[in-house]
Amino acid sequence: MTARAQANLIGFAVALVVVTTVTVAGATLANDALADADRQPEATRAAEALAAHLVDDDAAHTRGRNALRAGPVSNLTAAALDDAVPPIRGRSVRVSLGGDVLLEREGSDGPVDARAVRIERRVRVVESTPRARRVGLDDRSEVVVDDHDGRVSIHVETGRFRTLTTVRAGGRVVLHDPSGLDGSYDVSVPRRRPLTVKFESSGRGGGTATVGWTARTGTVERLVVTVGA
Numbered sequence: 001m002t003a004r005a006q007a008n009l010i011g012f013a014v015a016l017v018v019v020t021t022v023t024v025a026g027a028t029l030a031n032d033a034l035a036d037a038d039r040q041p042e043a044t045r046a047a048e049a050l051a052a053h054l055v056d057d058d059a060a061h062t063r064g065r066n067a068l069r070a071g072p073v074s075n076l077t078a079a080a081l082d083d084a085v086p087p088i089r090g091r092s093v094r095v096s097l098g099g100d101v102l103l104e105r106e107g108s109d110g111p112v113d114a115r116a117v118r119i120e121r122r123v124r125v126v127e128s129t130p131r132a133r134r135v136g137l138d139d140r141s142e143v144v145v146d147d148h149d150g151r152v153s154i155h156v157e158t159g160r161f162r163t164l165t166t167v168r169a170g171g172r173v174v175l176h177d178p179s180g181l182d183g184s185y186d187v188s189v190p191r192r193r194p195l196t197v198k199f200e201s202s203g204r205g206g207g208t209a210t211v212g213w214t215a216r217t218g219t220v221e222r223l224v225v226t227v228g229a
Contacts, residue, residue, distance in 0.1 A: 040117065040229055046087035047117040047227040053085050054095070054223060055123060063126050067218070070127040073097065078105040092116065092228030097125065098221035109228040121223040129215045137162055137207035141199040145213050150191055153212040155184045159205035166200040167209075 054073075057065035061072035081103075082089045092107035094116075104112065133143045137158065145152065158164055158180065167175035170190035175181055189195060199209050 040115075042087070043091070043117040043227050043229040046085070046091060047119045047225055049087050050081065050085045050093070050095075050227060051119045051121055051223070051225045053081070054225065055121060059084075063216070066121070067124045067126050068097070068223070070125050073125070074102060076103055078103055088227055094224075094226040096224045096226075097123075098219075107228055112226050112228055115229045116226045117229065119225045121225075123221060123223045124218045125221050126216050126218045129217060130212065131215050132210055132212040134208055134210040135199075137164060137199055137201050137209055141201070141209065143197045143209075143211040145189075145193075145195040145197060145211065147193055147215040148189065148195060148213040149216065150188060151186060151213070152189050152197065153184065153186050154197075155210040155212075156181050156207070157209075158182055158201070158207035161205035162201055162203045162207040164199055164201040164207065164209070168198045168200070170195050 053059060054061075054068070055066045056062060057067075061069055061076065063069050076095065078093060081093070081095075090108045092105060092109055092112045094104040094112045095102045106112075128149070135141050135143055152169070154167060154175065156164055163180040164182070165176065165178055165180060166173060167181065167185075167187075169187070170192045172190055174187045174189060175185055189197075197211050201207065
């Protein structure tokens with residue numbers, strides 16, 4: 001065999017090795033891509049289930065659909081979410097609200113990365129604020145409650161010659177005692193907002209009534225759920 005023929009044979013062998021290597025590498029990349037594609041639907045379902053739970057009107061951390069209670073939602077734990085949303089168990093998870101990360105957990109698939117499924121929702125974040133107003137009792141005393149959660153507290157202190165017999169909320173009688181009301185009461189009230197609480201008393205002399213309630217303030221924020229593939 002001539003030197004030229006030997007060189008051609010060596011060149012062919014090298015080319016064959018290169019082609020084989022590229023083919024194997026290509027097959028490996030294709031298999032990885034198929035594996036990722038197989039995992040994505042499961043991650044998508046898990047992310048959708050988690051997002052749905054976070055805005056569910058029956059959840060303990062919400063006050064109606066798409067309305068999150070600021071305190072409870074900031075205390076969410078990965079363990080509690082795993083119990084409520086089984087598809088996310090073992091997966092990497094990140095939940096952020098208004099740019100702040102509420103929780104992040106690295107799963108068996110590693111940390112949250114570019115392959116993770118991301119879902120965004122616009123939500124209302126509701127914060128509860130206790131409020132109270134005290135008024136002097138006369139024949140036509142009243143307190144206007146701007147916002148409330150369906151319950152108010154009423155504390156009554158009457159003088160010797162003043163008798164408070166009836167309390168109305170939104171036109172409905174919520175407390176009544178012909179012999180006179182005195183002390184503290186927790187009552188359910190109509191959902192009307194604003195709500196007028198009226199006190200009907202008679203006699204002369206002083207007395208006070210204090211109405212307490214929980215007002216809600218809210219902001220619109222972006223909720224982002226990310227679940228690893």
